[in-house]
Amino acid sequence: MGKEIILNCLKNYGFLLGLLIFFSAINNAVAIAESKQTKEATEKSTAEATEKSTARQVVRDFQLKLLDVMKKGTILGFQGSYSQLEPAIVKSHDLTKIVRIVVGKEWNILSEKQKTTLNDVFNRLSISAYAFNFKEYSGESFEYQSEDKTARGGIIVHTLLKLPKDKDVKLDYMLKKKGESWRIINIIANGVSDLALKRSEYTSILKRDGFEALIAKINEKIDNYAKR
């Protein structure tokens, strides 16, 4: 009697155990299949997410560098700020592309020497403008908002510049991929596009006064900035 019970129990137990193993096996298989699917999906989305986060990182690093230079501004002086900002700007911006867009169709008419000159003065002007305008710190900060993909594979990173005593300024950075890295090619401040503004100026001057006048004007601006 007792033997039967024990046998019965063992049978039941074995059955249960079998059931358990069976289910867990199914469960595992499903889980593996699922995880494979999700893995593929996440791989896909992480690839996109990394792209986005790299673009975001480029903007973030650049903004942190700006804040850093602003905080040390009074000690660094113009030249100090300039040399601190230069590598950061060159790394995060696609200045060559910016110049090209800013000059528009006129680019094709320029000689190689003129192109080199223009690239050179434009870089110096861009860095000087930053060094001049971000010379002191009074509680400003940057805040990341969101980001969008554009139709042609660019990314727009929306940020806010928080001013202690004034309304926030909307700063939208537009980035394009250059080789493996993301580079800033435009900054839109409260709806005013830096690139469009510069493009109007540069094309207008080239059309009205010519190449030499443009270079002279840029050099004049650089000199004025350096007198900070």
Added chain:
Amino acid sequence: MFIHLQKKGFLTAFSAPLLLIIMSLLLSGCAGNKAIDGDPSSIEISDSKAIDDPFLVELSESDPYEEINRKIFKFNEGVDKYIANPLSEAYLYITPRFVRTSIANFFNNLKDINVVINDVLQGKLQQGMEDSGRFLLNTTAGFAGIIDVATEVGLERHEEDFAQTLAVWGTPKGPYLVLPLLGPSTSRGIPGSIFDTAANPATYVGAPIQLIQMLNARSNAKGALKFIDEAALDPYVFIRESFLQHRKHLVTDGNSEITDDVMALEDDFYDDDELLDEVDITKTKVDKVMEKQEVEIPTLQPG
């Protein structure tokens, strides 16, 4: 870098209401009609190169009177240099900052009446309620508006005016105009300014009050003017572009400028890519035609 630009001060540096009414009445007759009719013969395209570049065509469309505008711009610069600037320097010397802020707050509070009217005209009822609350709070707790209490409690100031309302109603922007003493505008901005001036109580108080308002605005715009002076290669173009872009930003309440800008920009990348890989020329040409059609979809124009 463009923080100062949005302070709008430099745009209204000379907006003495009295002058404004007279000038706009004088000018709206000639400039306004032409603009709204969109006289195509006034658009000058100097050479065939301009036609190839959609950007240049767009430029001459938005500023067909560039030569006259530049002359008036020069005149305004002169007035600013020899009259407005010395006066404002003197004013800055004798008034402490908190007085200037209070005066600016006072006049902004009066402007809020017009903001509410235009909120309603544009169908922004929620914002209209907020702005009414702003006006009431600042007029009472803010001592007739000299303290901007409302901003402190989270009711931010909105920028609405009749030119924006006209834009919302579908009035075309018309060409860019530089008005003597008043500065940048568009043909839509002229009836806009007349309405705004009429809806502002400060208009009816008398010349000395308006002089103070004007002087205060010019003095507070000093930073912005300095910024333009430092940054602009061509101040005329710089002010025109930032004015038109800023107005567009206001009309669309900051919602559409990104997409528009991206479209224009991407056209450029497109040109760029075309230059870089000339192999696939046929494909790019088709794309380009499509892209251009896309760009030509009419959008709201800046006020």
